[in-house]
Amino acid sequence: MSDEETVRRVRAAQRGDTLAMAELLDELAPYVGRICGPIALDQGPDAAQEALVAVFRSLRSLKDPGALRGWARAIAVREAVRLARRAARAVPADLSTLPSRGDPELAADIRDVLDRLSPEHRAVLVLRDVEGLDERAAAELLGLRVGTVKSRLHRARDTFRKAWTS
Known part of the structure; x- marks a missing residue:
């Protein structure tokens, strides 16, 4: 997907367009999963799900739609580390x-x-x-x-x- 298309979809999703949200979910889900899996291990799918929920809950606060992937990456890392810690794998x-x-x-x-x-x-x-x-x-x-x-x-x-x- 082109950067222009991503920006268009983010803006539409920020306005409440559910089709745009679904398309963004299709784009982001594998990416977020690839980040969460190696960090959260067995908790990877849960971390990815939590990260995607956080992304879509906060999507309206994203000021630069072109920064979507970097923003989602930051959320995914945070959620993956949080769930991995909760799973008592910190030591x-x-x-x-x-x-x-x-x-x-x-x-x-x-x-x-x-x-x-x-x-x-x-x-x-x-x-x-x-x-x-x-x-x-x-x-x-x-x-x-x-x-x-x-x-x-x-x-x-x-x-x-x-x-x-x-």
Whole structure:
């Protein structure tokens, strides 16, 4: 969908056009799901749903319709981290029990490693390595200092690398 079309749909949805809202939902749902899944893990679908509800509840407050995806991304990250914390996954698990590279469960290793990271570390990894944001943009989105994002990213990548290669 073109940027002009998105802007038109956002403005129509802000005026209460239900067809435009449905079209925006179709556009945003997969995007929000791709963000929430790796951060909230098992809570990913719930986080995506909560994020979409928050987006549509607050849609009238969006001043720049062209910023829809970035705005939705910020909401999705916030909801994913919130639900992951609620699921008591804030403390990283013991990484010594991961299967080795030759183990037949290798396909589940990435998910297993992500499951062992804190929601804050998963959020930084998703924003940098999946969404491609730089540290400054990730810091703004998460409401953190750039140094904090760099530190979390370093720790998250280091933990992921150690768990993956063990």
